[in-house]
Amino acid sequence: MSEVDFKQANERYGANFGDNGKLSIPPSKHLAVVTCMDARLKPEEFLGLNLGEAHIIRNAGGLAKESLRSIIISQRLLGTRDILVIHHSDCGMLTFTDEQLRSKVISAHPGNAAVSEAVNSLQFGPFPDLDASVKDDVAFLKDHPLILKEGNITGWVYEVETGRIREVV
Amino acid sequence: MSEVDFKQANERYGANFGDNGKLSIPPSKHLAVVTCMDARLKPEEFLGLNLGEAHIIRNAGGLAKESLRSIIISQRLLGTRDILVIHHSDCGMLTFTDEQLRSKVISAHPGNAAVSEAVNSLQFGPFPDLDASVKDDVAFLKDHPLILKEGNITGWVYEVETGRIREVV
Numbered sequence: 001m002s003e004v005d006f007k008q009a010n011e012r013y014g015a016n017f018g019d020n021g022k023l024s025i026p027p028s029k030h031l032a033v034v035t036c037m038d039a040r041l042k043p044e045e046f047l048g049l050n051l052g053e054a055h056i057i058r059n060a061g062g063l064a065k066e067s068l069r070s071i072i073i074s075q076r077l078l079g080t081r082d083i084l085v086i087h088h089s090d091c092g093m094l095t096f097t098d099e100q101l102r103s104k105v106i107s108a109h110p111g112n113a114a115v116s117e118a119v120n121s122l123q124f125g126p127f128p129d130l131d132a133s134v135k136d137d138v139a140f141l142k143d144h145p146l147i148l149k150e151g152n153i154t155g156w157v158y159e160v161e162t163g164r165i166r167e168v169v
Numbered sequence: 170m171s172e173v174d175f176k177q178a179n180e181r182y183g184a185n186f187g188d189n190g191k192l193s194i195p196p197s198k199h200l201a202v203v204t205c206m207d208a209r210l211k212p213e214e215f216l217g218l219n220l221g222e223a224h225i226i227r228n229a230g231g232l233a234k235e236s237l238r239s240i241i242i243s244q245r246l247l248g249t250r251d252i253l254v255i256h257h258s259d260c261g262m263l264t265f266t267d268e269q270l271r272s273k274v275i276s277a278h279p280g281n282a283a284v285s286e287a288v289n290s291l292q293f294g295p296f297p298d299l300d301a302s303v304k305d306d307v308a309f310l311k312d313h314p315l316i317l318k319e320g321n322i323t324g325w326v327y328e329v330e331t332g333r334i335r336e337v338v
Contacts, residue, residue, distance in 0.1 A: 006217055014332040014333035020332060037225055039224055053208055059227075069292075084175075092194055101245065119315055145284050145287050161190040163185075163189060
């Protein structure tokens, strides 16, 4: 992507910013959303969230465990309570295993010991079953001693084919 | 936030989904964006990114180190090359230290050993200097053996007061 493209887009965005610069840090809906980095997801749009309303945490798969640090900061310092965990259909995380990805990376850098060592030390968190991954992540958060108990923690699947969400747990 | 609100918003989104369901997994701009979970950021909007164009990775602060797993999956399995690291003004990560947050959490659960043990095992990654945090994160990615060298890795600050980005490195 050309830097010119997004710089020009940002110029237009800034020119129409209006009163958005007056929003304060704490999310006004007291909500944190954990979801995938997938390019086909715009969580604010498919949930109808306006600027300033919710924390949006995104990583490959929408893994709750990797989001723990962020959720603690979100709840303890910025007052969020409810959490939505949203994984999605056709997710890349359904398509590989740790061993397959490690082999692919190592093959791309033959004889590079630093690469082998680094990639073998990582776990990539793929999951074979979409709904089970949502249930597991919600259970992880509900059971974790550092997650506040007074909010609702729910789990969803976003369907990239239709733009619709369905509740899993 | 009421579930009714976002369920209704999602109904409207799904009803106007058009051809978006035909997008494929690899981001068409070959771009990954690493930024903060802050509720005042809509990175797709302030960068002018359409659905399907870029991976969006978000956590508290927009920390590159925590994004490593996601970036590797993004580059190796889904073909992205360029990376934008975007931190922002008025970030919560500028306002606390690990010790302060740990004390706050422990005080909220007096005598709870599971809480103390869990929170003392975590590092929350606050940073005292915004521009330095961007430079550090770009350097971390450029130096990392598992990050591909053929793309551009740049660092930016998004100004929540104006909606504008400025390049740091």
